[in-house]
Amino acid sequence: MVIKVLGGGCANCKKLMENAKKAAEELGIEAHFEEVKDIEKIMSYGVMRTPALVVDEKLIFSGRVTGVEEIKEILKKEAGK
């Protein structure tokens, strides 16, 4: 699973990355994490608010930081497909 956090590297983006890593760890999911800071790449996802979460190239949400529990739900759903 490839998990990307899109954002300019502000505090919110870092927090989201942290939560995502924790969620994957708690679920025991093998994941590759990537921080996408390049504005062109961010825009290519159609995102206008940062931070945004992308799982396996699918945009999950943008413009907010979510807690570990919610990300776990998302990852479970995505992994189950």
Place this chain on the structure above:
Amino acid sequence: MFFPVQKFADFVTYTVFKIPQGSKLASAVNFFIFDTIKIFILLFLIVFVITFIRSFFSPEKTREILSHKKQNIFLAHILAALLGIVTPFCSCSAVPLFIGFVEAGIPLGVTFSYLIAAPMVNEVALGLLYANFGLKIALIYVLSGEIIAIVSGILIGKLNLEKYVEDYVFKIKVGNVQIAEDKKTLNQRLKETLEFTIELIKKVWVFVVVGIGIGAFLHGYIPTGALAKIAGKNNPFAVIFATALGIPLYSNAAGIIPLVSEFRRLGVSMGTSLSFMMSVTALSLPEMILLRRVLKPKLLGIFVAIVGCGIIITGYLFNLILG
């Protein structure tokens, strides 16, 4: 509504702390307790309501709406300024928003109406204004913010400044990905709204408390009207000075507004206070640094000048009307 809060503040001040009634310390402590509780209740309610309304609007949707309104440019400006209030906006998003709008073919001026309205009409500022001064001043704040955004956007549009947008902006292709978020249930929305509200209050509470603390000190110890000479109605430069002072103070916006009611008591006029608040929220240095990535210096300068003038004019206007 706040009668029980006053009761509680009196109880803590005179019964728990045993501070003699009528002393300066009692006045400061009582004010601090009452104001802190009142402001946090109102701040919570207002941020919650605005966040909830916002959960129905996204910049992606705004972009969609505005890109279909190109025929009637005036209407587009008004719509952009209105959507600026309700769409979530943090200064980190200024650059992607700008690119997204320009790429969708939304005229530069309309994009600016949105970009100006979004930080100018700030929900924390609105909440605190309502808490401190009541509905009338809060509405004046929203209305003048909207008018500045609309007029500034129209002016920027008329000046044909597209050449001062960094060239790479026009080359970026924005992907068109649907976010599944729009299909949220009401419960989900309410839960997220509550989480966001708590998160936001966690972020600003220190500033608010420090602001109220300084206000309480002034309330107890500095006589009414002490600033009337330097920042009152009779100083023609007060508004300009207040606007300039607000620019570098962005991060403390939440702390400054509780102070403003004290400034008022000390003799600072309402228009001057309004200019100060608006410049704190709308002309922030960090946001300008971000916008520099998409705007050439000349356009950035024009943007600051137009918005700055708008804020100053509002200040003078309200000094004339409200005193």
